[in-house]
Amino acid sequence: MIEEEYIRLIFGLKMKQMRTEKNLSLFGLAKMTGLSKSYLNEIEKGKKYPKRDKILLLAEALESNYDHLVSLKLDKNLAPIGEILQSNILKEIPLELFGIKESDLIDIIAEAPVKVNAFISTLFEIAKHYNLTRESFFLAALRSYQEANNNYFDEIESQVEKFAKAYSIDLNKRLSIQELEEILIEEYGYTINNDELSQHKELINLRSVFVPSSKTLLVSSETDESQRMFIYAKEIAYNYLNITDRLYTFSWIKFERFDQVLNNFLASYFAGALLIPRKPLVKKLKDFFEKKTFDSIEFQNLIAEYTDSPETFYQRLTNILPKDFNLKNLFFLRFSYKPDKSDIKLTKELHITNLLEPHANESYEHYCRRWISLKTIKEIPNLVKEHLFDTQISSYTHSGVEYFTMSSATKDPFKNGYYRSIGFGIMITPNSSSKIAFLNDENSKRREVGITCESCRINDCAERVAPPKTVEKKVRFAQTDEVVQGIFEKYK
Template sequence: MEIEDEYIRLIFGLKLKQLRTDKNLSLFGLAKLTGLSKSYLNEIEKGKKYPKTDKIAVLSDKLEVPYDHLVSLKLDKNLAPIGEILQSKILKEIPLDLFGIKENNLIDIVANAPAKVNAFISTIIKIAQNYNLTRESFFLASLRSYQEAHNNYFEETESAVEKFAKEYQINLDQKIKSLDLEEILIEEFNYTINTTEFSTHNNLEELRTIYIPKKNILLLKENISEAQKTFIYAKELAYNYLKIEDRLYTFPWIEFKSFDQVLNNFIASYFAGALIIPKNSIVKNLKQVFNNQTWQPNEFENILNQYNCSPETFYQRLTNILPKHFHIKNLFFLRFNKTKKKELFKLKKELHITQQQDPHGNRNNEHYCRRWIALKTLNDLEKSKKLKTTFNLQISSYENSNSNYLVLSSAGADPFKKDQNRSTCIGMLLSPHLKKKIQFSEDPNIPTRIVGVTCETCAVNNCKERIMPALILNKQLQYKEISETVKGILNKFS
């Protein structure tokens, strides 16, 4: 693998710094020893300069290491993880500046405590390998962190939507229709919409669109829902209006080539959601429902039906609006998928604003609590022969904490996968602030359920929904009991 000059400089600098510190030399001391200036050596160690052969020879001689060792790209064991990161170019693929981090500063931090930091990096790499953490899932985790750091609200994109609507005379007070957006794509951005190509291929069941950039053709699957079509067109408009070039070409995505594509896909999706569910409209509607003293499910569903969107798009939009306009920041968003007639629930999407709320994804193949409303709506949908969608609300009281959440959930058929249903939910911490903002949250008719996180860690007794014993919890209790006995023995003989 070819390594860029920048990384060759960084690796040389790391090796030089390690050799200097191993000999307990300061930069000043190394400068005196070699006759090279302190500022020059500092720039070498920071990866800004690569010394000429005569200077390397001097360093080799004074530090008493072979010349070939200095110029080799092979790092000692305690620096090897840094080499893995540098050679993988992962730092180039993730725009660290989004998090206020400069790459050279990060390398410098790592180099200042190589043993501890590299042990940490090695641990992360091993965890990733053990849990099959793919490149894509790493990028998606980085994106989630970026969203959470900004409370999932992006004013620049919100403003771009309002500007776009004004320029193209879209009335944000009316339901957005796919035909209105299709006209702009064709007339303004010279799109050709092809709805016949998909039918000639048998292995594209999960795809809805393919964009062909050279000819500006959008291949669109026939018979998709009006809400899906509207969202797809809105995303395409986002890519064009915001002049995003590094983009994905399928919906849903198949693979990401870079973090920029992950981020740009999110920006385009955010733009689409903000266009279909305009900020001012949804804030006004939510205020009306939140001011009710009792829970009125029909009113909430009526709000959802005012917009040409799927329940998932609506719930995702709530994660933008609630933190910014209602200051409800302790919340989570989850999406579960379930294959019909199987007891396997897969958490496919999650987002946590402010802090890591329960529940959150587990990587131990444990069984999620069946008392969650998100799972109940899926089971209710499967049991029903008439309903196409199910909707419900409950207060979830976690048995292992004092946290109570007001959780809303909807379930319906997965539009992308045959024989699968999916549910989306949003949970909000029942704090004094929330009770002031959402009047119906204290409605005594809202069911309250004690819930766990997973069966294996749950202490709820006589749980009819439990499908696995509390294996992990029991082991922890056993170890605690042993620990207490050992303490008693130590006190007895001390």
């Protein structure tokens, strides 16, 4: 059945289109039909649907007929909007997260349907061009939500502290697997199975599956201690936060709706905050930031105090630094690489508070090989080390902006034969330099970097893997424009 709301919206859009085509104001239409201006306004916004006698009055005033007005068929200008309204996509977009009511968006569409239609159609074209899936759209919306809140959520932080108090957990000490496992079994009635997943070759990339009907948590025998800790902490989060609309696999296979994406994030945030408590970390970071030179060994030891997963630690920094140090120009990047393949893929990114220089591109361009994250991920397959750590100050040639960047490269815990590296960067500004002493160290390793090889202006770059096509194109256009301007001057 077609929703009544959809029928009202289509009628309102058609009526407004016909009225504006006749250059007729709402006041004028009200005068011709004897209907109030406010009533007609509500019809056009899809809030009311007129009775038969009123439709006949409107049809006569608009020089149309009853059947045409009530038909759900739309002309080419409105047809795409009709498809959008009927597809229910507006209900899938998490508008409320951004303070937008669905009715507000409908008002905007009704106000300028042709222009809005062109805008929405453009978004769809971009989505198709870049193969943007439904899951990708949801994840992009979540990332925007995180960035809008500086990736800090006080309610979850408070819930972690309440949980720790209720279960007599000392947040000043590193948690043990036994503590978390005991809570899952004794408090939430879980059964933990460590054998089942290894019997299915199709599930080789999964680390856990939760069966809600029997509260059975299947954990892969391939999981290391840090993965298992995170899985347990996340399951505790689902239960303690009373989240029922959730995903049942780690890592995820598919999202059915946005609430599952959001709830997966909230449970992950809770897990990260439980494993790496905020207050002790803030104290240690303050001490570390007072050092005039960056101590690589001490920083790696700081990570190891809390977790064996560098990624979990860097993710936690994206919560802590904006809130407790007012450092809001940060980026987090995760790269994936298989040695027998030449491409390096950016699989996850987060920017606070703006889209910073190192970011994803959808044009299949080659990321700058001078980035410290790409350097470490290329080197680690040839080393015995399980964790390769390095830092540098990256100076971007096109903008002059500098970032203190650090990278941790490890084997990919989810894909055999793959490696991953995490890049974490802090923009060097007067504010960040006043908070972090080692940002002022003139002896820090510095490198000129670009974003992609195709857009890079660095000459004689030994790391370049593709010609600077984008730069060359801009130069050609600039030269052409210069000649055209000369012709204008000659013949003006």
